[in-house]
Amino acid sequence: MNDVPVDDPGLARAPRSWGRPSAPSIGDIRNLGVLVTLAALFVVLSLTSDAFLTERNLLNILEQWAPIGILVLGGAVVIITGGFDLSVGAMYALAGVVSVVVAQHTDVVLGVLAGVATGTACGLVNGALGTFARMNVFVATLGSSIVFAGLATRVSDGSIQAVDDAGFGFANDKFLGIAVSIWMFLAAIVACSIYLRRTSYGRRTFAIGGNVEAARLAGVRVFSVRICAFAIAGLGAGLGAVIVASQSLSADGSSFTGVQFNAWTAMLIGGNSLAGGEGAVWRAVVGVLILALVNNGFNLLGVDPLWQQVLTGVILLAALGLDALVRRKRS
Numbered sequence: 001m002n003d004v005p006v007d008d009p010g011l012a013r014a015p016r017s018w019g020r021p022s023a024p025s026i027g028d029i030r031n032l033g034v035l036v037t038l039a040a041l042f043v044v045l046s047l048t049s050d051a052f053l054t055e056r057n058l059l060n061i062l063e064q065w066a067p068i069g070i071l072v073l074g075g076a077v078v079i080i081t082g083g084f085d086l087s088v089g090a091m092y093a094l095a096g097v098v099s100v101v102v103a104q105h106t107d108v109v110l111g112v113l114a115g116v117a118t119g120t121a122c123g124l125v126n127g128a129l130g131t132f133a134r135m136n137v138f139v140a141t142l143g144s145s146i147v148f149a150g151l152a153t154r155v156s157d158g159s160i161q162a163v164d165d166a167g168f169g170f171a172n173d174k175f176l177g178i179a180v181s182i183w184m185f186l187a188a189i190v191a192c193s194i195y196l197r198r199t200s201y202g203r204r205t206f207a208i209g210g211n212v213e214a215a216r217l218a219g220v221r222v223f224s225v226r227i228c229a230f231a232i233a234g235l236g237a238g239l240g241a242v243i244v245a246s247q248s249l250s251a252d253g254s255s256f257t258g259v260q261f262n263a264w265t266a267m268l269i270g271g272n273s274l275a276g277g278e279g280a281v282w283r284a285v286v287g288v289l290i291l292a293l294v295n296n297g298f299n300l301l302g303v304d305p306l307w308q309q310v311l312t313g314v315i316l317l318a319a320l321g322l323d324a325l326v327r328r329k330r331s
Contacts, residue, residue, distance in 0.1 A: 041293040049300040065292040066185035067240035072266045073192045074236020076284040082209040083137040087145035089260025093152040095119035096241035096251035100161045108167045119238020127230030131223040152253035162250040171246035
């Protein structure tokens with residue numbers, strides 16, 4: 001079996017005839033639609049707000065959304081396998097409070113490591129539930145999200161936990177004039193791209209999402225690949241939570257609802273299909289940037305935030321509708 005992934009199977013076409021360029025596929029149109037949406041938001045905000053194109057504002061956008069971006073990258077890997085992790089927000093909350101509490105009682109380094117390890121461990125639990133226990137991943141991660149959220153509330157004692165050590169605020173430090181959190185987001189993009197494109201597990205991630213039975217018959221160890229995907233999602237949630245905790249020197253075990261909504265929305269807006277077998281890092285990044293621009297634009301223009309929810313929902317529904325159309329055309 002050829003397990004080299006295709007970034008978008010809808011882009012695979014028959015050879016073109018000489019002098020007769022083929023018409024764009026529905027997959028091309030979806031990819032173009034995502035990019036056009038991002039470009040349109042950028043242009044509109046540039047024309048309607050003097051503050052939008054300033055260096056300070058653009059860097060603030062990236063700094064604010066870098067943790068969500070890292071979380072989304074990990075969740076996108078799970079989507080490519082054909083799964084979906086409903087517990088990303090709860091993992092994020094638990095990892096954040098564990099990081100802060102450990103840093104309070106030991107030191108900064110142990111706190112950071114504890115937060116990342118907690119997120120990764122939660123991801124491994126989700127992977128085990130969906131593979132060895134053979135639970136439906138939606139039901140399994142829904143149940144685990146309740147457990148993780150409860151643990152987060154218990155660890156935090158139902159209140160905001162803060163760190164006095166300024167060294168914990170490493171994410172706010174600057175390198176070449178850019179916040180460390182942004183550099184970490186860029187590093188995560190590179191690492192995720194390498195994993196999906198240059199490693200055997202990454203290539204098999206696409207194979208499993210495309211046709212799990214065919215992948216199994218071809219000798220792919222489905223269980224280990226899926227568990228690895230969920231572990232990466234947990235790692236992303238843990239790292240994102242640590243960055244947010246570092247930015248504010250605090251963590252709240254109950255403030256994860258908005259985070260998980262933004263993460264799910266960004267994963268799907270970017271065009272990573274729930275059907276699995278296709279997806280790309282750039283799509284996840286574009287999904288995050290679209291949400292970031294919508295959020296920033298509404299703040300700059302002073303528009304009622306309730307309309308932001310409406311617009312975000314409309315964009316999400318449009319993305320899901322286009323994905324459904326793509327899958328119908330291919331079937």
